Amino acid sequence: NAGVMQNPRHLVRRRGQEARLRCSPMKGHSHVYWYRQLPEEGLKFMVYLQKENIIDESGMPKERFSAEFPKEGPSILRIQQVVRGDSAAYFCASSPRGGGAVSYEQYFGPGTRLTVT
Amino acid sequence: GDSVTQMEGPVTLSEEAFLTINCTYTATGYPSLFWYVQYPGEGLQLLLKATKADDKGSNKGFEATYRKETTSFHLEKGSVQVSDSAVYFCALRGTGSGSRLTFGEGTQLTVNP
Numbered sequence: 001n002a003g004v005m006q007n008p009r010h011l012v013r014r015r016g017q018e019a020r021l022r023c024s025p026m027k028g029h030s031h032v033y034w035y036r037q038l039p040e041e042g043l044k045f046m047v048y049l050q051k052e053n054i055i056d057e058s059g060m061p062k063e064r065f066s067a068e069f070p071k072e073g074p075s076i077l078r079i080q081q082v083v084r085g086d087s088a089a090y091f092c093a094s095s096p097r098g099g100g101a102v103s104y105e106q107y108f109g110p111g112t113r114l115t116v117t
Numbered sequence: 118g119d120s121v122t123q124m125e126g127p128v129t130l131s132e133e134a135f136l137t138i139n140c141t142y143t144a145t146g147y148p149s150l151f152w153y154v155q156y157p158g159e160g161l162q163l164l165l166k167a168t169k170a171d172d173k174g175s176n177k178g179f180e181a182t183y184r185k186e187t188t189s190f191h192l193e194k195g196s197v198q199v200s201d202s203a204v205y206f207c208a209l210r211g212t213g214s215g216s217r218l219t220f221g222e223g224t225q226l227t228v229n230p
Contacts, residue, residue, distance in 0.1 A: 004160070021130075033217065040207060042121075042159075042220035056217060091160060095216070106218060108160035 002027065004094050004109035005074075012115045019079040020084070021112045025094030031055075032075045034067060037089040049075060080087060082116045089113045119144045119211040123221035130197055130228050138192040138224045140207035148209040150174075150190040151181050151218070155204045164192075164205070172219075197228045 005024040013019050023051040025032050030051050035043040048056040049069035060067065064082075079086055091112075093106035124139040142148065154162040165174030169186035179194045192209060199229045207209040 006160075011226075031216065035218075035220075042123075042222045043218075045217040045219070048216055059217070093161075104216070105163055105166075106216075108162070110158070110160045 004092055004107050006090075006092050006109035008024070008112060009110060010014050010113050010115070012117060013082050014117055015083055016081050017113055019082050019116075021077040021079075021092075021114070023075040023077070023092030023094075023109060026094075026107055029094035029107070031095045031097060031104075032069050033093045033095075034075075034077050035091045035093065037111070039048050039088070039090060043091060046077075068109050079114075082114075084116050087114055087116045119148065119194060119219040121209055121219055121221035123205075123206050123207050123224050124198075126223070127225035127227060130226070132199055132228055132230050133196045134228075136192070136194040136197045136201075136226070138205055138207075138226070140190045140192065140221060141210050142188050142190065144209055144211045144219075146212035147185075148211045150181070151208040151210070152179070152181055152190070152192050153206040153208060153220075155206065155223070159204075161185075161206065197226075199228045199230050202226055202228045 026084045032049045034046040038042045045059040047060050063082045066078045089111045091111045092109045095104040095106045120143045141162050151166045152164040154164045156214045165176040167174040167183035181190050181192045203225045206223045208218045
C-alpha cells in the first residue's frame with residue numbers, strides 16, 4: 001500500500017508567482033490535512049478537507065492561500081503571489097476518517113519544500 | 118487554545134545512553150497525545166500514542182506515559198542507538214479541535230557512536 005505522496009518534493013518560485021502543491025492520500029483515505037513547517041519551528045495546522053469539502057480552514061492565511069480536494073485526483077494547496085515568508089516545508093497527511101471520539105492516525109507525506117527567491 | 122511545549126534542543130547523546138525528551142501540554146478536556154519522529158528528508162512517522170490518562174504508549178523501545186496531573190507526555194528510551202538520530206515532535210489532538218494536530222517545536226536528537 002503506497003503511502004501519502006506529495007509532489008513536487010522541492011519547488012522554487014520567484015516572488016509574485018503561484019505555487020501549486022499536490023497531495024495524493026493513501027488508498028482508502030478520504031480525509032486530508034495540510035500543515036506548514038517554518039524554519040526552526042514545529043508543524044502548524046492549515047486546513048482539513050474531505051472529498052469536495054473544506055471541513056476546517058482555521059489555520060489558513062486569509063489571503064493568497066486556497067486548498068481543494070476534488071472528487072477525482074489529488075488535493076491541491078495553492079499559494080498565489082508568493083512572498084519570501086511563504087518559504088517553508090508543506091506537509092500533507094491523510095486518514096481514513098476524521099473527527100469524533102476516536103483518534104484516527106494521520107499518515108504524513110514526505111513534504112514539499114518551497115523556496116521563494 | 119491548545120499548545121504543546123517541548124524541551125529545547127538539540128540533544129546529543131552517546132550510544133546506549135538514556136534519553137528523556139520533555140513534553141507538556143495545555144488543552145481543555147481529554148486530548149490524545151502523540152510522539153512523531155522525522156528522519157532527514159522524510160515526512161513524520163507516528164512513533165507512539167496515548168488516548169487517555171495513565172495510558173503508556175510504547176514502540177521500538179520508546180515509551181511515554183500520559184500524565185494528566187502534570188499535563189505531561191515525556192518520551193523516554195533506555196538505550197539509544199545511532200539510528201535513533203532524528204527530530205522528535207510531541208503533538209496533541211484536542212477534544213474540541215476537530216481532527217487537527219497541534220505540534221511542539223521539535224527536538225533534534227543526535228546519537229554518536
